[in-house]
Amino acid sequence: MAGRRLPTERAAALLAVVLAALAVVPSVQADENTHVYADKEPVVLWLNKIGPYHNPQETYTYYSLPFCVPEGNFHTRKKYVGIGEVLEGNDLVQSAMTMNFGINVPRRELCSQTLTPEQAETFKYAISQHYWYQLFIDDLPVWGMVGEIAASKEELEELEKDTSHEHAVMPSHIFTHKALTIGYNGNQIIEVNLSSKERRKVEPNVKLVFSYSVEWVPVEKTFAERFNRYLDYSFFEHQIHWFSIFNAFMMVVFLCGLVSLILMRTLKNDLARYATDKEFDGFDRDFGDDAGWKQIHGDVFRRPPHLILYAACFGTGMQMTALVLCVILMAIAGSLYVDPGALISATLVSYAATSVVSGYASAVLYQQYHAPKKGPRWIACMLTTAFLLPTVSLLVVLMLNAVSIYHGTQVLIPLGALVYIVLVWAVVALPLNVLGTVMGRNWGVRTPFPCRVNALPRQIPEQPWFTRHLVIIPVAGWLPYGAIFIEMYFILTSFWAFKLYYVFGFLFVVYLILIIVTGSVTVVATYFMLNHEDYNWQWCTFYASFSTAFYVWCYSLYFYEFKTNMTGSLQLTYYLSYMTTFCFALGLMTASIGTAAATLFVKRIYHDIHVD
Ligand SMILES: *[C@@H]1O[C@H](CO)[C@@H](O)[C@H](O)[C@H]1NC(C)=O
DSSP states (O other): OOOOOOHHHHHHHHHHHHHHTOSSOOOSOTHHHHOOOOTTOEEOEEEEEEEETTOTTOOBOGGGSOOOOOTTOGGGOBOOOOHHHHHTTOOOEEOSOOEETTOOEEEEEEEEEEOOHHHHHHHHHHHHTTEEEEEEETTEEEEEESEEEOOOHHHHHHHHHOOSSSSOOOOEEEEEEEEEEEEEETTEEEEEEEEEEEEEEOOTTOEEEEEEEEEEEEOSOOGGGTTGGGSOHHHHTOHHHHHHHHHHHHHHHHHHHHHHHHHHHHHHHHHHHHHHHHHSSSOOOOOTTOOGGGGGTTTTTSOOTTHHHHHHHHHHHHHHHHHHHHHHHHHHHHTGGGSTTHHHHHHHHHHHHTHHHHHHHHHHHHHHTTTTSOOTTHHHHHHHHHHHHHHHHHHHHHHHHHHHHHHTSOOSSOHHHHHHHHHHIIIIIHHHHHHHHHHIIIIIOOSOOSSOOOSSOOOOOOOOGGGSHHHHHHHHHHHHHHHHHHHHHHHHHHHHTTOOOOOHHHHHHHHHHHHHHHHHHHHHHHHHHHHTTOOOHHHHHHHHHHHHHHHHHHHHHHHHHHHOOOOSHHHHHHHHHHHHHHHHHHHHHHHHHHHHHHHHHHHHHTTTOOOO
16 A cells, blocks of 8 residues: 655755744635635635544545545645645545535446456445544544445345354445535635445445535534544543642642651751851861761762763753743643644744753753863763763664555655654754753852762672662652642543644643652652762662653553553654653653752752851
8 A cells, every 4th residue: 555755845845934934824815714615605625634534643645545546636636735734644635525615415336347357355444443534624633534434224134134154244335425505604614524424335346426515504603613523621621630730739748748858957067057157167077977868978979971972961951841832831821722733833842942051951961060170071961961862763764754654555644744853953952952061051050069979989888678779769759649649640642543633721720740750759769869878869860750751661561551552663663762751851850850850959069068
């Protein structure tokens, strides 16, 4: 089943996009952009992808199934869509089902064909895999099934009579008539219903006549409400959702209490000492009696191994944190879900814009471990930060494109779009990264670490079981995971099971909760480690907060197995690659939050210890 895009055509279109610096190229039909139609104005019906219902990433172009092609070469007219829609996998060609605003079309034939044995086999296979297709009218999606496996009463009786087969094979039927009902209000299109009619049995030498009809019905609903029917209120605003948020909120209260308790305990003596300092001139420098964290002041600020990688991961994670915030806020402000591809475009724009954050954050962390001198290898640090996530993503995209080409499905990102993205990255994201690095390196570090690092590292005492890294890391990740996993269920369901995610308010709250819980848990973990005189806290807290993403990844495996009906190696490859990349980015995000919290905490508690 071949049916790939024309790469050169698309590349040319997308290069035009670059040059014009426009997100959307004007489409054939100007009124699709305004959503206002004059009386009897032509309305274009676009054909989008087709594919098995249970495998959302396995999509083909509409005419990759052996449908007869109506006269008029409609299918060669493509709609040039913005980059977001391209990345969503939309590939729209005009359909021959022409119509005019407000004018009913009685049953009109499109084309007819006599099925060859191969065509019949292809259709039978597609119908057995629940192939469905998507149409767009005025940016409103409609879905239809290619056919169904069913039998009428007479056919069933015949099947029962026929004893030559041990297992009766249910016949496949294809729908040959598309009946569209379009609801309009004034001069705007409000809703579209599609019902598939005229079932024909799929067999060789059967003649199929494809047809369509359009009926226009005035409706009361307003234009603003037209997307409401795609939103699954009872699913997204289920009690469970509210309950999980409440639960997570209680966890936040508990953890914040714990952290304040720790801070008070560690800082209390210092506060007391300040009080006495005023009376006695001297400063009590003898920490001999103080067990725990104060003993290791000469080691806690020792540079962690692989500092450049550590800083690069931190910078990228901070960028993810900022990126998610930007996208959520844009989605809340702009109801982005109504516009195909808008969410992905917003993500791309935010990614480019937040590159300044990654440069800044990584430069600051790197510089902090060298202050007051300048860090010597800051360029290596900057480049590692800039290339870390893009390289991983590019490898995944190329791998998935290769897999798609091998299977003959639509590729994940067509070549033209890929070139476009790389160009935007090089022209916008990379310079912003450099800018951030320069700012962070020169002005980001105001105070060096409060304690000098001893020349010789101290021996770390034997640890009790609960401060071993192998215990701290998984335990610390579990709590943030507990706070977000219900939301993960909603996100995964909307991504993999065709539900429009629109509850960005919930997502925002969960995002804040995730930050607070991750930060608090990491502080607690750091405190335990330092109190047991283990000063290798940097990577340990990094992994500890990263491990949340590992749990999400495991959950996604469970989700694949028990909550979806995906099949086939192509879909599995897509699923695993998407989820692994997603969890990698999520992990960097939580790890950077944890690292920031731990670093601030350590800096704060050692702040008042001055050792010559
Ligand atoms: C579309 O279908 C829904 C649900 O069956 C129905 O409520 C609505 O009135 C239909 N709209 C039109 C324009 O036919």
